[in-house]
């Protein structure tokens with residue numbers, strides 16, 4: 001009997017500790033998410049203009065569009081252009097940007113990328129890292145972005161292998 005009680009007590013103690021540990025970790029995760037997420041992550045976007053898992057939250061949409069975009073690893077835009085031009089402010093992670101006819105460029109937190117009017121390009125995460133940027137699409141309301149073909153897995157792998 002005594003032995004059984006000791007075992008039961010032991011199991012209970014373990015359970016209590018593991019629950020406390022879990023709850024502590026959950027709180028830590030919530031805190032980290034709050035600290036890291038400066039702007040809302042938004043909703044997962046459909047794959048008609050993107051490949052992979054991409055989240056977008058439109059922060060402002062009068063005249064110029066300002067949106068917070070998060071690309072999970074392998075997530076990327078299709079090829080597209082912005083008639084008014086676009087500035088990307090990378091707020092987290094590491095990713096890629098490529099203008100048509102130019103080598104792919106690795107971009108990271110703190111980088112500012114200026115994309116000229118009507119320049120065909122794509123942007124996204126790397127194959128292993130996610131990337132978040134604020135996209136400022138100038139004069140988007142009157143001159144919305146034009147969307148083209150997807151960056152295929154083969155094209156993506158081929159381009160990033162050159163980095």
Ligand code: MN
Nearest residue numbers: 080082086123
């Ligand atoms: Mn763009």
